[in-house]
Amino acid sequence: MAAAAAGQSSALKSYLSAIRATVNAALCLQNFGSMLVERHNKPEVESGFNKELLLTPVVISRNEKEKVLIETSINSVRISICIKQSDEVEELLVKKFVRFMTQRAESFVVLRRKAVPGYSISFLITNFHTESMYKHKLVDFVIQFMEDIDKEISAMKINLNARARISAVEFLTVFT
Amino acid sequence: MADDEDNAPVEVEKGTSDAEFEKQLADRTAAVTKARNTSNTVAALKASLENPPLGCKKEEIRKKSAELVVNVLTSVKAADIKKHVDGLDDSQLDLLMKYIYRGFETSPADGGNLLTWHAAVLEKAGNGSIVRAIADRKTV
Numbered sequence: 001m002a003a004a005a006a007g008q009s010s011a012l013k014s015y016l017s018a019i020r021a022t023v024n025a026a027l028c029l030q031n032f033g034s035m036l037v038e039r040h041n042k043p044e045v046e047s048g049f050n051k052e053l054l055l056t057p058v059v060i061s062r063n064e065k066e067k068v069l070i071e072t073s074i075n076s077v078r079i080s081i082c083i084k085q086s087d088e089v090e091e092l093l094v095k096k097f098v099r100f101m102t103q104r105a106e107s108f109v110v111l112r113r114k115a116v117p118g119y120s121i122s123f124l125i126t127n128f129h130t131e132s133m134y135k136h137k138l139v140d141f142v143i144q145f146m147e148d149i150d151k152e153i154s155a156m157k158i159n160l161n162a163r164a165r166i167s168a169v170e171f172l173t174v175f176t
Numbered sequence: 177m178a179d180d181e182d183n184a185p186v187e188v189e190k191g192t193s194d195a196e197f198e199k200q201l202a203d204r205t206a207a208v209t210k211a212r213n214t215s216n217t218v219a220a221l222k223a224s225l226e227n228p229p230l231g232c233k234k235e236e237i238r239k240k241s242a243e244l245v246v247n248v249l250t251s252v253k254a255a256d257i258k259k260h261v262d263g264l265d266d267s268q269l270d271l272l273m274k275y276i277y278r279g280f281e282t283s284p285a286d287g288g289n290l291l292t293w294h295a296a297v298l299e300k301a302g303n304g305s306i307v308r309a310i311a312d313r314k315t316v
Contacts, residue, residue: 014291021298025306055310058277061284062291072310 015062016143019070022060023079023139026072029127043076043126068146069119076126078112079142080119083149093156094120097149110138197237200227201244208244212251218263220248225268225275230314238316239282245272246279250289261296269301273309274316 034040035050044053053074061067069080083098085091098121105111110129112122125138192200204226211220224245229238252260264272276297279290297305 011288011291014295015287018291018294018298021294021303022306022310025303026310028307056312056315058310059281059284060277060291060294061280061287063287064284067280067284067287070310 011062012147015060015066016146018060019068019146020139020143022058022070023077023142024135026055026058026070026077027125027130027135027138029075029077029125029130031127031131032075041075043124044073045071045076045078046124069116076124078116078122078124080116080122081146082118083120083153085120089157089160090153093153093160097153097156110141192232194232194234194237197229197232197234201229201237201240203227204241205244208248212248217248217252217256218260221245221252221260221272222264222268224248225264225271228271228274228316230316238278242275242278242282242316245275246283246286246290249276249279249293250286254289254292257292257296261293261300264300266301269297270305270308271316273297273301273305274312277309278316 031041032044032053034042034047036047044050048054055072057069057071059067059069065082065086066084067082069078071078071080083094085094098115101108102111102113102115102121105113110123110125112124115122123142129138204224207223207226208220211217211223229241232238261269261272272293276290276294280287
């Protein structure tokens with residue numbers, strides 16, 4: 001069982017290290033003013049009007065349910081994550097958790113308010129972020145986020161089941 | 177004479193037509209199946225990386241190409257991956273990296289296996305292979 005757990009964590013590790021390497025390569029951003037509107041500066045991956053500024057979007061998948069989409073452009077990167085949701089309870093938990101965070105996206109800085117369709121949550125990192133924050137720390141943050149969110153969802157699910165069991169026991173003792 | 181050379185028509189590089197792509201794919205599939213029948217996965221891998229359908233408009237040809245490569249990749253045991261990667265040259269490694277990313281898209285179920293290949297190619301070719309995979313206009 002320890003070997004199985006070790007095998008699983010090494011699969012997770014290779015998944016995260018692949019994502020780390022790709023995000024590291026993608027986060028080479030520079031300032032680029034909008035070519036369509038004077039004096040405006042838009043994240044090109046979001047406006048998407050100029051095909052020459054966009055790079056090939058890349059997917060990294062661990063299995064059918066877990067994948068990461070990384071879309072790069074000259075001044076911005078959009079990282080969309082599909083969080084593992086194995087049953088309806090986890091789907092609900094993920095939905096509520098993600099909603100909690102996206103509502104506070106402004107203080108999160110790099111979070112996008114709406115996830116890209118088909119994914120649970122999206123980050124938008126622009127050249128301004130890479131200028132004011134360490135690039136390797138940004139990458140660390142994304143990876144850490146992915147690890148923590150899985151742990152939190154499973155911890156919440158365990159809590160939920162424990163509470164449900166206790167309340168059911170309490171309720172049914174009345175009838176015994 | 178010097179005059180003739182100056183007036184000679186400039187040879188424009190002809191793009192590969194869809195029919196040619198199909199033919200290359202068929203040739204490749206045949207070569208790969210032959211190599212796999214003799215359990216020569218190194219040759220199968222090299223054969224599958226020949227003549228990539230770069231810039232081909234037909235989605236089906238590209239999908240079949242990617243499937244061909246992914247089938248070869250998944251048939252290799254984890255311990256042998258390093259040996260296979262060592263046998264490839266730089267341009268083949270770049271191409272393999274592009275195919276790996278395509279494989280993540282088309283067959284996410286093979287994700288675990290592809291991740292091991294990704295790590296091996298990354299070790300050999302470095303971060304540059306990833307940058308070239310996402311920045312190159314000609315996608316696989």
